[in-house]
Amino acid sequence: xxNENPLRNEIVTEEKKTKKKKDSASTLGxxxxxxxxxxxxxxxxxxxxxxxxxxxxxxxxxxxxxTLDNLSLIANPINRxxxxxxxxxxxxSTAICLLLAYPLALVLKSMKLKDNSxxxxxxxLPMWMNFLLRTIAWQNILExxxxxxxxxxxxxxxxxxxxxxxxxxxxxxxxxFLPFMxxxxxxxxxxxxxxxxxAARDLGANGWVTFKRVIFPLSMPGVIxxxxxxxxxxxxxxxxxxxxxGSKIVLIGNIIEQxxxxxxxxxxxxxxxxxxMIFILVSMTLVAKYDKDSEGTNAW
Amino acid sequence: MxxxxxxxxxVSLIILFLYAPILVxxxxxxxxxxxRNKWGGFTLEWYQxxxxxxxxxxxxxxTLIIAFLSAIIATIIGTAASIGMNSMKKVPRxxxxxxxxxxxxxxxxxxxxxxxxxxxxxNYTLGFSSVLLAHITFNIPYVILSVMPRLKQTNKNTYxxxxxxxxxxxxxxxxVVFPDIMPGVIxxxxxxxxxxxxDFIITHFTRGAGVNTLSTKIYAETRKGIKPEMYALSTLLFxxxxxxxxxxxxxxxxxxxxxxx
Numbered sequence: 001x002x003n004e005n006p007l008r009n010e011i012v013t014e015e016k017k018t019k020k021k022k023d024s025a026s027t028l029g030x031x032x033x034x035x036x037x038x039x040x041x042x043x044x045x046x047x048x049x050x051x052x053x054x055x056x057x058x059x060x061x062x063x064x065x066x067t068l069d070n071l072s073l074i075a076n077p078i079n080r081x082x083x084x085x086x087x088x089x090x091x092x093s094t095a096i097c098l099l100l101a102y103p104l105a106l107v108l109k110s111m112k113l114k115d116n117s118x119x120x121x122x123x124x125l126p127m128w129m130n131f132l133l134r135t136i137a138w139q140n141i142l143e144x145x146x147x148x149x150x151x152x153x154x155x156x157x158x159x160x161x162x163x164x165x166x167x168x169x170x171x172x173x174x175x176x177f178l179p180f181m182x183x184x185x186x187x188x189x190x191x192x193x194x195x196x197x198x199a200a201r202d203l204g205a206n207g208w209v210t211f212k213r214v215i216f217p218l219s220m221p222g223v224i225x226x227x228x229x230x231x232x233x234x235x236x237x238x239x240x241x242x243x244x245x246g247s248k249i250v251l252i253g254n255i256i257e258q259x260x261x262x263x264x265x266x267x268x269x270x271x272x273x274x275x276x277m278i279f280i281l282v283s284m285t286l287v288a289k290y291d292k293d294s295e296g297t298n299a300w
Numbered sequence: 301m302x303x304x305x306x307x308x309x310x311v312s313l314i315i316l317f318l319y320a321p322i323l324v325x326x327x328x329x330x331x332x333x334x335x336r337n338k339w340g341g342f343t344l345e346w347y348q349x350x351x352x353x354x355x356x357x358x359x360x361x362x363t364l365i366i367a368f369l370s371a372i373i374a375t376i377i378g379t380a381a382s383i384g385m386n387s388m389k390k391v392p393r394x395x396x397x398x399x400x401x402x403x404x405x406x407x408x409x410x411x412x413x414x415x416x417x418x419x420x421x422x423n424y425t426l427g428f429s430s431v432l433l434a435h436i437t438f439n440i441p442y443v444i445l446s447v448m449p450r451l452k453q454t455n456k457n458t459y460x461x462x463x464x465x466x467x468x469x470x471x472x473x474x475x476v477v478f479p480d481i482m483p484g485v486i487x488x489x490x491x492x493x494x495x496x497x498x499d500f501i502i503t504h505f506t507r508g509a510g511v512n513t514l515s516t517k518i519y520a521e522t523r524k525g526i527k528p529e530m531y532a533l534s535t536l537l538f539x540x541x542x543x544x545x546x547x548x549x550x551x552x553x554x555x556x557x558x559x560x561x
Contacts, residue, residue, distance in 0.1 A: 031469075032383055032384055032386075032387040033384050033387055033388050034384065035380040035381065035383050035384035036380070036381045036383075036384025036385050036388065036396065037384070038377050038380065038381070039377050039378065039380065039381030039384070039396075039440065039444075040381075040396065042377060042436075042437070042440065043396075043399050043400070045418075046415065046418070046433065046434075046436075046437040047399060047402055047403060047437065048399070049418060050411075050414030050415050050417060050418040051402075051410075051414050053414060053417040053418055053421055054410065054413060054414045054417060057417060100314065103310065104310065104311065104314050107307035107308075107310055107311055108311065110307065111307070118549075121545055121549075122315065122318075123318070124491075124494060125538075125541065125542065125545070126318050126319065126321075126322055127494050127497075127498045128494065128497065128498075128537055128538050128541045129321075129322050129325060129534050129537070129538045130498065130500075130514055130515055130518055130534055131498050131500065131515075132500055132515060132518045132519055132522070133325055133518055133526070133530065133531070133534050134321040134322065134325070135321075136336075136518075136522065136526060137320075137321030137322070137324040137325050137328075138321055139336070140321075140324050140328070140336060140337070141320060141321065141324060143337065145337060147320075147324065175317070175318075175321070178314075178317075178318070179318075228405055232405060232406070232407055233407065233408065235407070236407035236408065236409045236410070238409065238501075239500060239501070239519065242522065243522060253407075253409055256409060256413070257409065257504075260413060260416070260505065261504075261505075266417070269413065270413070270417070273407075273409070273410050273413055276407060276409075276410060277406065277407070277410055280405060280406060280407060280410075
């Protein structure tokens with residue numbers, strides 16, 4: 001990878017043969033690298049330093065003395081219960097999203113559309129209607145006298161009572177984050193060369209074996225990034241649980257939000273955020289691992 | 301054949317799932333009753349009173365301005381960063397890409413909180429500009445992730461050739477490289493604009509009193525009940541984007557048809 005530009009390097013080294021090898025990195029390349037400087041500074045100021053501030057608040061008490069109390073507050077029954085429920089609901093939603101999105105991506109791939117901008121459009125378009133409003137619309141659909149129950153009643157079927165339950169929250173999570181599962185999986189599937197699949201079939205693999213040994217492994221990077229892109233926002237949401245869970249169901253996101261916006265307790269809020277980030281870091285490590293793997297196959 | 305029909309049915313069901321709440325909101329925008337739960341007959345009243353509602357119009361204006369400015373600035377910084385990172389050695393590039401992934405992978409709530417802590421720490425008043433800075437921050441990665449793949453696909457030799465033929469680096473870039481990465485830049489801008497428009501959590505933490513985007517305004521209204529004008533406004537927004545996309549698609553189709561002729 002270090003030899004990204006053999007031609008330019010060759011020309012430059014030939015011109016500057018007398019000079020030391022160090023100088024052979026062309027000045028052009030250097031000035032191009034400078035273009036990343038504003039972004040580098042921006043990231044340092046608005047990503048790195050703010051995260052350090054969260055660490056600082058999370059690891060100190062109100063007077064600025066070092067403490068681990070904020071972190072251990074996660075063990076308090078209310079917080080522990082909220083974190084546990086958040087983990088459970090976000091894992092369930094991630095699994096449902098995967099089970100819905102993968103077959104969909106397979107079907108879309110088999111349709112062989114000319115360009116995939118249509119799919120991106122269909123999936124992204126709902127975002128132009130505010131996500132809170134869309135989630136509120138689910139109240140209308142799920143309510144006692146809502147759309148679903150009206151239909152069920154007309155069919156003389158028993159009513160569905162899921163508004164203000166964890167099920168409604170899972171539905172809200174699946175609804176809001178499904179696009180983030182569909183797009184990466186579809187993108188990796190669409191890139192798989194048909195010849196690779198045909199080769200597997202020619203070598204005697206049946207449909208299932210082809211899927212298990214060829215298609216699924218090749219789509220793994222998309223699956224992994226889909227999983228993180230659904231799992232992280234589900235784990236940390238507070239708006240979906242507020243709207244669809246009534247006031248009784250509290251997720252870890254709700255607790256952190258309250259610490260900051262209602263109670264003004266930044267140290268506790270930061271401490272709980274650090275605990276959340278640890279969970280996210282674990283999933284990031286997984287992503288990094290699979291990203292590396294996929295880079296290897298790309299190079300091939 | 302059966303498989304094909306089943307596949308199409310499945311796609312339609314998912315599309316129904318994604319668009320059902322949107323249908324509900326469109327229906328609500330024509331509902332005479334102020335309550336979300338009752339159908340009081342058809343009316344266009346909310347579409348008329350919408351434009352007289354200063355609160356909503358200000359929030360709309362703030363939302364659009366922030367989305368537009370943050371998307372433009374993020375596109376410029378992000379495109380420049382992509383070009384710079386692309387000519388970097390592997391190690392610094394990997395580090396930069398790693399940091400780029402942080403806001404993408406980190407929870408929005410943590411990003412929002414951390415930015416709020418930053419603004420407070422440096423005594424920066426929370427308001428319009430803090431929201432704008434926050435939106436630029438989470439938008440840049442989307443631009444980089446759209447531009448980077450395009451940049452990797454471009455043939456470097458054409459740029460070298462332009463230089464050999466006497467073009468200045470600037471000219472070579474704008475005449476040769478830029479047209480190649482243009483689709484990535486545009487989709488990065490569109491993605492950034494959409495993300496900014498739909499953001500609630502980060503705005504919630506970085507806005508000051510008195511500054512409202514549509515998202516934060518809606519959230520404040522969730523408990524007391526959403527004003528019906530909000531449904532009318534979001535219907536208008538949705539329909540205009542839909543029309544715009546259909547027109548763009550039609551035009552692209554006719555262009556490609558002409559070319560193939």
